[in-house]
Amino acid sequence: MERKVIELDQGWDYMQKGITKLKRILEGSVEQFNSEEYMMLYTTIYNMCTQKPPHDYSQQLYDKYKDSFEEYISSTVLPAIREKHDEFMLRELVKRWGNHKLMVRWLSRFFHYLDRYFIARRSLPALNEVGLTCFRSLFFRQNFDTFCILIQIDKEREGEQIDKALLKNVLDIFVEIGMGQMDCYEQDFEAPMLEDTGVYYSHKASSWILDDSCPAYMLKSEECLKKERDRVAHYLHSSSEAKLVEKVQHELLVNFSTQLLEKENSGCRALLRDDKVDDLSRMYRLYHKIPKGLDPVATIFKQHITAEGMLLVQQAEDAASNQVILSFEFLFFDSQVLIRKVIELHDKYLAYVSDCFQNHTLFHKAMKEAFEIFCNKTVGGSPSAELLATFCDNILKKGGSEKLSDEAIEDILEKVVKLLAYISDKDLFAEFYRKKLARRLLFERSANEEHEKSILTKLKQQCGGQFTSKMEGMVTDLTLAKDNQNEFENYLSNNPNAHPGIDLSVNVLTTGFWPSYKSSDLNLPSEMVRGVQVFKEFYDTKSKHRKLTWIYSLGSCQLIGNFEAKKIEMVVSTYQAAILLLFNTSDRLSYSEIMTQSNLGHEDLVRLLHSLSCAKYKILIKEPISKTVSPNDIFEFNPKFTDRMRRIKIPLPVVDERKKVVEDVDKDRRYAIDAAIVRIMKSRKVLGHQQLVSECVEQLSRMFKPDIKAIKKRMEDLIARDYLERDKENANLFRYLA
Amino acid sequence: MERIDNVFYSYANKSSGLIDPEGIEALCSDLEVDHTDVRILMLAWKMKSEKQGYFTLEEWRRGLKALRADNVHKLKKALPELEKEVKRPTNFVDFYSYAFQYCLTGNEKEKQKSIDIESICQLLDLALGFQFRSQVDYFIDYLKIQSDYKVINLDQWMGFYRFCNEINFPGLSNYDPELAWPLILDNFVEWLREKQT
Numbered sequence: 001m002e003r004k005v006i007e008l009d010q011g012w013d014y015m016q017k018g019i020t021k022l023k024r025i026l027e028g029s030v031e032q033f034n035s036e037e038y039m040m041l042y043t044t045i046y047n048m049c050t051q052k053p054p055h056d057y058s059q060q061l062y063d064k065y066k067d068s069f070e071e072y073i074s075s076t077v078l079p080a081i082r083e084k085h086d087e088f089m090l091r092e093l094v095k096r097w098g099n100h101k102l103m104v105r106w107l108s109r110f111f112h113y114l115d116r117y118f119i120a121r122r123s124l125p126a127l128n129e130v131g132l133t134c135f136r137s138l139f140f141r142q143n144f145d146t147f148c149i150l151i152q153i154d155k156e157r158e159g160e161q162i163d164k165a166l167l168k169n170v171l172d173i174f175v176e177i178g179m180g181q182m183d184c185y186e187q188d189f190e191a192p193m194l195e196d197t198g199v200y201y202s203h204k205a206s207s208w209i210l211d212d213s214c215p216a217y218m219l220k221s222e223e224c225l226k227k228e229r230d231r232v233a234h235y236l237h238s239s240s241e242a243k244l245v246e247k248v249q250h251e252l253l254v255n256f257s258t259q260l261l262e263k264e265n266s267g268c269r270a271l272l273r274d275d276k277v278d279d280l281s282r283m284y285r286l287y288h289k290i291p292k293g294l295d296p297v298a299t300i301f302k303q304h305i306t307a308e309g310m311l312l313v314q315q316a317e318d319a320a321s322n323q324v325i326l327s328f329e330f331l332f333f334d335s336q337v338l339i340r341k342v343i344e345l346h347d348k349y350l351a352y353v354s355d356c357f358q359n360h361t362l363f364h365k366a367m368k369e370a371f372e373i374f375c376n377k378t379v380g381g382s383p384s385a386e387l388l389a390t391f392c393d394n395i396l397k398k399g400g401s402e403k404l405s406d407e408a409i410e411d412i413l414e415k416v417v418k419l420l421a422y423i424s425d426k427d428l429f430a431e432f433y434r435k436k437l438a439r440r441l442l443f444e445r446s447a448n449e450e451h452e453k454s455i456l457t458k459l460k461q462q463c464g465g466q467f468t469s470k471m472e473g474m475v476t477d478l479t480l481a482k483d484n485q486n487e488f489e490n491y492l493s494n495n496p497n498a499h500p501g502i503d504l505s506v507n508v509l510t511t512g513f514w515p516s517y518k519s520s521d522l523n524l525p526s527e528m529v530r531g532v533q534v535f536k537e538f539y540d541t542k543s544k545h546r547k548l549t550w551i552y553s554l555g556s557c558q559l560i561g562n563f564e565a566k567k568i569e570m571v572v573s574t575y576q577a578a579i580l581l582l583f584n585t586s587d588r589l590s591y592s593e594i595m596t597q598s599n600l601g602h603e604d605l606v607r608l609l610h611s612l613s614c615a616k617y618k619i620l621i622k623e624p625i626s627k628t629v630s631p632n633d634i635f636e637f638n639p640k641f642t643d644r645m646r647r648i649k650i651p652l653p654v655v656d657e658r659k660k661v662v663e664d665v666d667k668d669r670r671y672a673i674d675a676a677i678v679r680i681m682k683s684r685k686v687l688g689h690q691q692l693v694s695e696c697v698e699q700l701s702r703m704f705k706p707d708i709k710a711i712k713k714r715m716e717d718l719i720a721r722d723y724l725e726r727d728k729e730n731a732n733l734f735r736y737l738a
Numbered sequence: 739m740e741r742i743d744n745v746f747y748s749y750a751n752k753s754s755g756l757i758d759p760e761g762i763e764a765l766c767s768d769l770e771v772d773h774t775d776v777r778i779l780m781l782a783w784k785m786k787s788e789k790q791g792y793f794t795l796e797e798w799r800r801g802l803k804a805l806r807a808d809n810v811h812k813l814k815k816a817l818p819e820l821e822k823e824v825k826r827p828t829n830f831v832d833f834y835s836y837a838f839q840y841c842l843t844g845n846e847k848e849k850q851k852s853i854d855i856e857s858i859c860q861l862l863d864l865a866l867g868f869q870f871r872s873q874v875d876y877f878i879d880y881l882k883i884q885s886d887y888k889v890i891n892l893d894q895w896m897g898f899y900r901f902c903n904e905i906n907f908p909g910l911s912n913y914d915p916e917l918a919w920p921l922i923l924d925n926f927v928e929w930l931r932e933k934q935t
Binding site: 734 | 900918924
């Protein structure tokens with residue numbers, strides 16, 4: 001049966017009744033739609049859309065659908081909202097939005113048929129979308145809604161209670177109305193909110209920065225940030241968090257960064273000075289997420305450490321220059337104190353870096369640079385490399401760090417090696433260390449072999465195998481020397497004729513490992529000559545191709561002095577023994593006679609005679625009696641000498657080896673620079689001057705910091721030796737000559 | 739050609755067949771030029787003479803031919819022109835470098851590579867004095883009081899010329915020791931700057 005055609009007006013009239021009923025329900029009526037009513041409304045639409053033209057009213061119905069909303073919103077909804085204010089307005093908005101969603105749901109059910117075919121065919125927005133868009137375009141034209149939301153937020157910031165749930169609902173509208181996009185939320189709410197936030201905190205910051213101390217300001221900032229995060233959790237959309245935090249950080253921390261950190265009595269410097277660990281940790285937490293935020297903090301940190309370090313150096317320097325250095329021991333004491341204090345400083349600030357600054361590389365770097373500045377200063381004429389080596393010597397020798405446990409010693413050694421990393425003249429340290437190691441080993445003054453080995457392992461780890469290879473060789477030599485000595489003693493017992501008549505023990509050292517010693521032409525006392533000869537015979541049986549060079553200056557000797565009161569055993573150096581033994585043949589000898597007979601030089605002789613006649617034990621009597629030895633003196637054996645002890649040790653003050661060490665190291669450096677230059681030029685063939693210099697410096701930096709002048713000098717030398725030539729056209733370019 | 743040779747033999751030593759220092763002195767007096775005059779050095783350069791104080795026949799021929807002189811009178815007249823020629827920038831570097839090498843002593847086997855300070859001072863005065871009087875005077879003062887170097891090599895010699903040409907004097911504002919200037923010049927500049935304060 002043919003359906004009766006529904007005219008547009010007629011059909012719309014019918015629909016209008018339904019819509020009106022819907023409005024009543026929204027306004028609070030308890031009416032409802034039953035299934036039949038719903039079906040009728042739906043079918044009406046269906047029919048009007050499926051009628052044959054010219055009665056297919058899809059387009060018109062679609063338009064009227066939209067108009068229904070516009071009409072309702074403009075006439076009813078907007079006025080209802082606008083007549084209220086503040087919070088009440090927001091509540092009304094939420095209510096009306098709820099209503100609107102309901103209206104959209106119902107109407108789009110009634111008009112559903114349009115969704116099925118019409119909109120797709122014409123690529124038009126779906127009914128749901130149309131409904132929501134209407135609300136959006138009519139309602140969000142004005143911004144005052146956002147304004148009253150912002151007022152609520154600011155009220156909460158000032159500490160007042162607000163209805164968080166309400167705000168959440170309001171903001172949900174912004175999100176929902178985007179229909180999957182956040183543009184409405186972002187443009188209509190978030191942007192003004194961020195701006196308002198900026199203004200709010202800018203204002204706060206300006207007054208806080210004047211009134212508050214740095215720690216107080218930081219505390220407030222931290223709280224503000226926490227509160228803002230809470231705000232996001234409670235009612236803002238999560239996507240706002242990052243932007244909001246950034247805004248707040250910017251106003252509170254970035255804008256006033258300099259004033260805050262540099263605050264006179266409470267800023268970063270003061271906090272470091274007063275060890276305010278908590279405040280500094282807070283500073284780190286606040287600034288570390290800000291790009292480059294930590295840079296000024298790290299700079300102040302570095303300056304602070306440098307100042308502390310320089311103070312220690314200055315104190316040591318003052319102490320050193322205020323004393324007349326009578327003996328090596330004074331300076332030694334101060335250097336001990338200095339190094340210990342530097343270690344403490346290092347421990348202290350390392351703790352800062354790990355506790356306050358979360359091991360951030362920026363702070364490790366700041367600390368490193370600071371230490372590099374003051375760890376390379378000379379104190380009392382001693383380069384820091386020497387001070388450090390002396391410190392190690394004291395720990396490792398007998399009578400040095402007597403009261404410390406093994407663990408404590410290991411710990412100190414570990415820390416000392418770490419300090420070495422900051423010293424640029426590492427080669428100088430190595431040479432001083434080697435010299436002192438030699439003395440410890442040869443005079444049996446090493447406290448503990450394990451510790452000696454341990455520090456070498458640590459040095460090797462830090463500086464590489466080449467750094468420690470010679471030192472390790474020295475230690476090995478001593479071990480082998482013991483075995484060798486046993487064999488020598490066996491040899492003697494098997495060849496009684498060969499016995500030299502004295503107890504002799506010899507350490508054979510491998511030349512390359514040990515520091516260079518000048519061998520002097522000591523006239524060996526006859527008692528010892530045979531001993532040397534016998535050993536040589538023995539040694540030749542072991543290895544045919546080695547040449548032995550005797551270093552008497554390192555030897556020690558036990559003599560028995562036949563004094564009137566009693567015999568006393570004296571432990572002396574070989575040189576001292578050589579002089580004393582001269583008095584076996586003459587009671588009285590002049591300086592020049594001693595010199596001729598012993599064949600020693602002035603420098604050595606003065607020192608030796610002083611130790612035997614002017615120091616604690618006067619084995620010889622000096623004429624004239626005075627505190628210093630001069631070439632006109634006469635010496636006589638002192639038969640009246642005696643001592644409480646039966647065995648005494650007559651020390652020989654150590655010659656200041658600094659000059660020689662520095663000379664030796666300078667010489668090695670010249671070779672090292674030469675080698676580096678040749679190596680670089682050989683591979684690059686042609687290179688500009690500045691680049692050559694900088695590559696050279698880089699290659700050598702592991703061991704020392706080469707002086708630019710020294711590099712230039714070596715280059716000149718290499719040019720003269722035809723390794724390099726200067727380019728004819730470009731004076732700054734150099735060429736390798738094969 | 740014959741005339742050139744004849745002039746040569748009039749000054750040459752009969753036994754060695756070379757013009758020796760005595761002969762040069764005689765030549766100088768005929769040219770009315772002092773034998774320490776820079777123009778003799780210029781003449782040597784023109785001849786590409788190898789040994790200081792001696793001219794060989796080949797060198798003599800080379801020089802006089804180039805100067806278009808076949809007697810002493812013409813030679814004398816050619817000197818001003820020669821001077822101008824040498825002073826042209828393109829030639830001067832060559833001349834300056836030549837001056838150094840000319841003064842090196844020693845034979846083929848043991849060729850010296852540097853010249854002692856005293857001789858350098860004289861040579862500087864001769865070769866550069868007219869052009870860079872104040873730089874030369876100061877540098878000579880410095881050379882005499884410094885003790886780092888006892889001799890000067892070619893690289894340092896040429897470096898000084900470059901220095902005179904490129905560096906503002908006495909301001910020294912554009913001198914950069916980080917560049918490849920020879921170390922002796924770095925030290926010279928340091929000394930000068932200290933004097934100026």
